[in-house]
Amino acid sequence: MAAAINMIIQASHLTKQFKSVRRKEGVLGTLATLFSHDYEFKDAVTDVSFDLEPGELVGYIGPNGAGKSTTIKMLTGILVPTSGHCTVNGIVPWQDRQANGRGIGVVFGQRTQLYWDLPLVESFRLLKAIYGVSQASYDRHLKKFSELLGLDEFMRTPVRQLSLGQRMRGDFAAAMMHEPAVVFLDEPTIGLDVVAKEAIRNFIASVNKERGTTFILTTHDLNDVEKLCARIILIDHGRKLYDGSIDAIKKRYGPNRLLTADFLTDAAGVDIRMPGVAVLERDGQRIRLEFERERVRADELIVALSRQADLKDVTIAEPELETIIRQIYERGLDRSGPAPQ
């Protein structure tokens, strides 16, 4: 385990089981529930292990109730696992929550950590005091974040009067003020418009690149993941399904690319018989094909098509991560892709 020392986050066999009293129905049932010892157990996270190197930007994804936030809660120290172990910055989070707190930053899309009644800048000053940030670093960070996120125009506005996009930008700056080595992002772009999303993504990418900050991004927005992360960890029903690069999952589970060809004449007579190519749809002058990226070269396919009729336009689309992941959720990992060679 010599290499493991360099890992900024280590999770091994993390498991969390929640115990709750089984509820009974009706008025009498409610009363009985108060004195009941009939418990039910729910496995929120089961045997999840992963290691993160410093500076990684990882997408931690899964459907609702998959166990994403339970994992994050264990890594931030506010939940003790039923079994398993983890360290963040070399600290066991739940054993020393306050020490762990100094090394991490957190951004929740649905919940602000800014002080509601105070102007934005007052929240920053308070965080400066909480984390003991020196005046020099504070000034430097504030200047930098204002540039990247455009905070100047609403720095003195009370947080309750900010728009969602402004508030999120403020939340991001707040989470980074103490230069945490690890930042957890929970649905950070939920409800944001395209411009705000883009600003936030650029900010994450730039902090990751310049400071080497490690990010774990929990989200439903796979565009965020696709734009930012090289690696994803996929979980469902509390278990890890996949851990690896986005390219690999696309190659493995989304081996087909889509080609749409528009002809100057009717496409009814066009017939392509090449191994690894399938016609999906014909519609007047348009034809849609699916082809295996490993077997068929796009240029050869286009040449073959142009021999059959006069081509007007061709577009080629990569499989979307969203489609691939939906298939994995629906069909399971093994049956989603082609049989392993």
Add this chain to the structure above:
Amino acid sequence: MNLAPYAEFAKRAFSREATYRAEVFTRVGSVLLRVFLLSTLWTALYRNNGAKQGISLESMITYATLALLLDLIYGVNGAYVIRQKIREGSIAIDFMRPISVPLYVFADTVGQTGFALVQIVPALVLSFPLLGLMHAHVGGPSGGIAALGFVASVALGFLLNFLIDLIMATATFWTMEIFGIQIMVQFISSLLSGSLVPLYFFPNGLQKIAFALPFAGLYNAPLSIYIGKWQGRDIALGLGEQALWLALIWFAAMAFWRRGERRVVVQGG
């Protein structure tokens, strides 16, 4: 431990309170109204029945007026924010910070109480002419020791009051709603702390119960010292008793808080 963040919390709470300027006027106004009503009431009661339990009418009006000012201090209830944090789940964010949540809430309460003290000045200053119109007045402390003892006793009462509020707020970890508990405790407290009626006026049995409970440390102790009902040894004993209750309730509050925290951390809320 680094106390700088907590000083900052207290400062913020003070300036936050100061932004609600309209509320200052209504609060001071309501104190003045109550000063007027209570002194009218006590004057009428004393006219018909004479001095009670060794407390003169002047002492009684002093007692009632100061009790109203203590209401301003004790009424802050900074711990109530915990209820909201637990219900909204934002307590999780506080748990992720390198701070002690009870201490943070205490610092916030200190800041708010600081602002309450600022309101006491105009309330007190305006009370004098108001009482003067009614041929009554608020007497000073019965002596130098009484003045010091009063300040010490209010400080102890303030801490005691905070911890009682903290215990009630902590119950939210289990019950999600504490309105019922709060109303009940407030009712018992207002009756048995001596905030409405001095405990000396109570029938013997009820008096014994009241003196045996911690609530007496909130109003009865500081006000008994101020009006000179307690002297010398009694002052020391009274302060000692307050301190003892404080220690006991402090342990209870911290143990209760840790259990609540564990409930969140182990069971996920």
